[in-house]
Amino acid sequence: MKNIFLLFLLASLVSCTCDDKLPTANACTSDDPVNEIPWVSSLKNSIDNCTCTTSVMKGKYGFQTVFFVLMNDPRCNSGGSMVLYNCAGEPVATIDISNFTNLVKIDSVLYSCEE
Numbered sequence: 001m002k003n004i005f006l007l008f009l010l011a012s013l014v015s016c017t018c019d020d021k022l023p024t025a026n027a028c029t030s031d032d033p034v035n036e037i038p039w040v041s042s043l044k045n046s047i048d049n050c051t052c053t054t055s056v057m058k059g060k061y062g063f064q065t066v067f068f069v070l071m072n073d074p075r076c077n078s079g080g081s082m083v084l085y086n087c088a089g090e091p092v093a094t095i096d097i098s099n100f101t102n103l104v105k106i107d108s109v110l111y112s113c114e115e
């Protein structure tokens with residue numbers, strides 16, 4: 001019986017490889033996605049004009065957590081469309097800004113750029 005146990009132990013050690021991957025962090029589980037998740041950091045870095053307050057935000061689109069960039073300055077007229085990204089950074093929807101308040105609930109502001 002002892003030999004069978006040792007055989008199983010040896011087999012499990014040999015079958016384990018260094019290439020086994022740990023679960024990767026995603027934006028939904030990160031405590032600081034702007035600094036820990038490269039694609040969220042890229043969203044932050046895409047904001048290049050802070051004349052109008054622009055933010056990287058986290059919210060809900062239906063039942064899905066999403067991340068997006070929003071010009072949220074009442075002094076500025078924002079229009080056009082915005083891309084919503086899931087926790088892995090994949091685009092899930094492109095919505096018109098005029099429909100934003102009907103479709104997306106803001107949970108938190110992760111980063112704001114303002115003058």
